[in-house]
Amino acid sequence: MASPRRIGFVGTELAPLTPSAGGLERLVTGWAAGLDGYDSVLVSRFDDGSQATYHSRLPLAQVVESCDVVVINNRPEWTHQIDKPTVLILHNTVEAWTPTTGEPRPLALGSASIPGQVTVATVSLFLAHHAKQHLGLTSLPRVLPPFVDPAFLCGPPWNGSDQRLLFPNRLLVKKGVEETIAAVERLAHPRSMTVFLANFSPWTEPTPEHRALVARIEASSRCTLAPRIDSSTKLATRMAAASAILAPSTRPEGLGLVPLESLALGVPTIISGLGGLRELAPYGATITEPTDANSFAAAVETVLSAPPAIDHQGIRRDFSVAHSLAILAELIDDVIQR
CATH class of the missing domain: 3.40.50.2000 (Glycogen Phosphorylase B;)
Incomplete structure (x- = not known):
């Protein structure tokens, strides 16, 4: 043989x-x-x-x-x-x-x-x-x-029990951290508190860029920093509990694994639509312009008030x-x- x-x-x-x-x-x-x-x-x-x-x-x-x-x-x-x-x-x-x-x-x-x-x-x-x-x-x-990691393909359905927004992406300028802070500080919605995960992957230690963004997060009364979640299963549970996922990259993404994961769980997901991210709109992702803080804030308010339908079965099939x-x-x- x-x-x-x-x-x-x-x-x-x-x-x-x-x-x-x-x-x-x-x-x-x-x-x-x-x-x-x-x-x-x-x-x-x-x-x-x-x-x-x-x-x-x-x-x-x-x-x-x-x-x-x-x-x-x-x-x-x-x-x-x-x-x-x-x-x-x-x-x-x-x-x-x-x-x-x-x-x-x-x-x-x-x-x-x-x-x-x-x-x-x-x-x-x-x-x-x-x-x-x-x-x-x-x-x-x-x-x-x-x-998509099987932990998200087979993860818990969206329940929004935490009632806070979640930013689970890496803490990098290009991921829209500063734009997210600017937008959520304009929100009047009671569920507008935003949690950022201290995600430095693939680096094991914070860089000067990470430290500057952490300081900006900690300076905002509408934002909080939580430890990185290494377990995919635990992260899926945490994402399913969020009122919405924020992934507003300010530079074109190849596709974007974080919004793919959240859509697989059925979580309302707000993206910038740059690059391959726009290909997630047919599955129910909400596109916004992250550099326009007022438009970004309005998109978040709309999603919180009237969550869009998410084709999580389509994500689970196609990815x-x-x-x-x-x-x-x-x-x-x-x-x-x-």
Whole structure:
């Protein structure tokens, strides 16, 4: 009997390849663990001591030498370092495609930026058009929908028992923390108190940016800071108890896992609609302009007074683990047969 093909899943070097590191890392580890019929291996140069991940400072070509197919995430430049069938999965826009922990910088990519043996996939239709433009592709990449953590797919239904707004996203300027504070300070609704989770993922310690945002949260009489919730099950319970979820990113998202999770629970969810986030509107997400504090506040008031219908069953269908893995398997089979 022939040995199963070996698939190497390559991390970004931004964070360790563990489910708790961040949304991208949870997807990568979940794909690797759930892909049937293959021998999957996690590859990372970020040594976190995990026995499940292969760590090496050798050139990438040597690290994946034993793999039949390589799955690279968010790093188009790395496709030139190997000579194997490769699936490049893009989770974010071009600013996130460089392997740096410093200030993101755009890549100078042209029409020859992707080798012929590489299949490109993106997590949203918006990102497919974005990748086609920035990578000079001749056709749109296939959309590989991310999967929602089963804790949210099978989590408790929305009940709003906590009667407070919840901001469960990372404490980053681009996630709309300051815009959220400005909006909730304008609310007259009695349930307008907002809880921010101290979520520094994928970093383990607060950065100067995090500290500045924490100080801004603590200075507001309408906001409070709560500890980060590491358990997906506990986070699902906490989100289901919120009166609404706020995820008003001020920069385009590839898609947005936090609003996906809240919509899967049926929780009213307010987003900015930038990038792939807009693709969540058909499921019932409420779109607002976060930089207009009055409009943002009005959207929150409307959602609290008349919660919209959420198509949580549609989210659970279109972003299930099985659906995501089925498309990934098709992408791998296609690149093998090319």
